[in-house]
Amino acid sequence: MKFLKNTFYFLTIISLTISFSCSKRLDLEPAIGLSSVDVYKDADNYVNVLAKLYAGMSLSGLHGPSGNPDIAGIDEGFSQYIRVLWNLQDLPTDNAICRWNDVGIPEMCKMEWSADNSFVKAMYSRIYYQIPIANVFIKETSDESMTEKGFSNEDQEELRMYRAEARFLRALSYYHAMDLFGNVPFVDETSPIGVFLPEQIQRADLFSWIESELKAIENILLTASAAPYGRASQSACHALLAKMFLNAEVYTGTEKNQDCITYSQKIIDNGSFSLDDQYAHVFMADNHTSPEIIFPVVFDGQYTQTWGGTTFLICASIGSLMDASDYGMNNGWNGLRTTPTFVNTFSDSSLDSRWMFQADSNQTLEIDILTNCPDTSGYLIGKFSNLDQNGNPGSHAQLQHADADFPMFRLADVYLMIAEASLRNGDQATALTYVNMVRERAYGNTNFNLSSVSLDDILEERGKELFWECTRRTDLIRFNKFTGSDLLWSFKGGEINGADVPQYRDLFPLPTYDIVNNINLVQNSGY
Numbered sequence: 403m404k405f406l407k408n409t410f411y412f413l414t415i416i417s418l419t420i421s422f423s424c425s426k427r428l429d430l431e432p433a434i435g436l437s438s439v440d441v442y443k444d445a446d447n448y449v450n451v452l453a454k455l456y457a458g459m460s461l462s463g464l465h466g467p468s469g470n471p472d473i474a475g476i477d478e479g480f481s482q483y484i485r486v487l488w489n490l491q492d493l494p495t496d497n498a499i500c501r502w503n504d505v506g507i508p509e510m511c512k513m514e515w516s517a518d519n520s521f522v523k524a525m526y527s528r529i530y531y532q533i534p535i536a537n538v539f540i541k542e543t544s545d546e547s548m549t550e551k552g553f554s555n556e557d558q559e560e561l562r563m564y565r566a567e568a569r570f571l572r573a574l575s576y577y578h579a580m581d582l583f584g585n586v587p588f589v590d591e592t593s594p595i596g597v598f599l600p601e602q603i604q605r606a607d608l609f610s611w612i613e614s615e616l617k618a619i620e621n622i623l624l625t626a627s628a629a630p631y632g633r634a635s636q637s638a639c640h641a642l643l644a645k646m647f648l649n650a651e652v653y654t655g656t657e658k659n660q661d662c663i664t665y666s667q668k669i670i671d672n673g674s675f676s677l678d679d680q681y682a683h684v685f686m687a688d689n690h691t692s693p694e695i696i697f698p699v700v701f702d703g704q705y706t707q708t709w710g711g712t713t714f715l716i717c718a719s720i721g722s723l724m725d726a727s728d729y730g731m732n733n734g735w736n737g738l739r740t741t742p743t744f745v746n747t748f749s750d751s752s753l754d755s756r757w758m759f760q761a762d763s764n765q766t767l768e769i770d771i772l773t774n775c776p777d778t779s780g781y782l783i784g785k786f787s788n789l790d791q792n793g794n795p796g797s798h799a800q801l802q803h804a805d806a807d808f809p810m811f812r813l814a815d816v817y818l819m820i821a822e823a824s825l826r827n828g829d830q831a832t833a834l835t836y837v838n839m840v841r842e843r844a845y846g847n848t849n850f851n852l853s854s855v856s857l858d859d860i861l862e863e864r865g866k867e868l869f870w871e872c873t874r875r876t877d878l879i880r881f882n883k884f885t886g887s888d889l890l891w892s893f894k895g896g897e898i899n900g901a902d903v904p905q906y907r908d909l910f911p912l913p914t915y916d917i918v919n920n921i922n923l924v925q926n927s928g929y
């Protein structure tokens with residue numbers, strides 16, 4: 403295992419120090435009085451700013467889990483990056499339903515959100531919180547800036563790699579912006595500092611920009627075997643490129659399946675990753691030991707405390723008669739369910755290790771009421787856990803915050819991406835090979851291997867393998883099944899049994915506050 407062992411600062415007026423140790427530790431010590439000029443004049447400080455960029459994917463503010471948020475105007479726990487990404491990527495799909503009546507949640511479940519939806523605004527704000535921090539770091543690590551500051555050649559070489567990591571993290575946030583919102587404001591390290599109105603970049607142009615950024619850094623980043631755990635490697639860069647290319651026709655109107663195959667194959671040929679022996683291990687408190695995770699968002703029950711992330715995915719899933727201690731926590735929030743449509747895709751539930759639904763004899767498959775539905779309505783999901791492989795709970799003494807990391811990219815997804823891209827290119831044999839590799843892990847043997855595979859088979863396999871991992875909305879859009887009536891599930895379109903939804907909802911709206919304040923922006927059609 404590789405460990406992060408850094409100290410990082412983020413500066414607005416207050417700086418935050420976060421230290422990783424061999425247990426993924428993050429020590430939080432606010433330091434007052436430093437300016438960005440003070441920080442960036444010392445080469446030793448740059449790793450600290452880089453760490454804030456990584457921490458921006460995990461933490462919701464300077465303190466965590468609450469008390470000094472990065473984003474105002476919403477409950478701090480609701481604003482954490484993975485939690486809002488999950489709300490936009492899984493909650494409006496057949497994967498999930500939430501019984502809470504918090505403002506914005508029922509609308510997300512029914513696909514009736516507006517430009518003022520709190521979770522739409524939070525995701526947009528989270529993305530555009532990350533990007534400017536990265537921009538400043540990238541500007542300060544340019545060759546010109548480092549030479550001007552008199553940094554040694556050795557320091558400059560190290561900072562060039564940090565710069566590549568910052569460019570990856572910025573590209574990841576821009577990927578989410580492109581995927582979720584389409585045409586968005588664009589700022590980079592050359593943009594003015596201070597108040598100005600960013601221009602709107604077209605989705606296809608942003609795709610090209612992200613592609614060029616990732617290709618420019620892929621050979622600067624460390625290899626997967628050399629990169630410390632939790633930091634971006636060449637393979638993380640390749641995984642993001644593969645995912646972009648798989649969805650290229652949606653983003654640009656032109657398919658790039660061969661490019662998806664090429665970059666998926668780079669990860670496979672690298673040899674640093676393998677499927678975990680047990681599916682459940684990928685989502686447990688010690689999943690930092692998994693050989694499958696290519697790029698995680700790191701969480702720690704003691705030192706990255708948040709009410710988002712995997713704490714949310716575990717606790718919000720625990721309800722009805724589920725025992726929180728079976729998942730290494732001290733309580734459940736009784737919010738999340740899944741739909742009958744998704745449950746029914748598991749035809750071999752007793753044999754497929756990905757069957758992680760929780761339902762006793764009193765639990766009904768159907769959900770007749772969305773908000774505050776009875777405890778016995780709908781199957782619950784126990785996918786993420788704060789227990790390790792030996793059954794020990796996570797590190798937080800009160801068992802309120804989880805140790806499990808979130809797998810942003812993992813090998814099974816790469817296998818299914820190369821399978822789909824190959825099939826779309828007419829290569830049935832390659833597609834079948836990689837789909838069956840995923841199925842063999844799920845079933846523990848070859849008895850359930852497919853003899854032929856269709857695109858619908860791959861979509862179903864992606865659903866069963868990757869549910870609740872922030873992929874489902876994007877997958878359904880690629881298969882033309884997110885909106886419209888080709889695939890229905892409970893409360894889609896506001897109807898109990900599901901209803902047709904107009905295609906403009908393939909994109910979320912730009913928040914009203916940005917449309918009003920920036921005359922350069924044009925709202926997405928339909929909003």
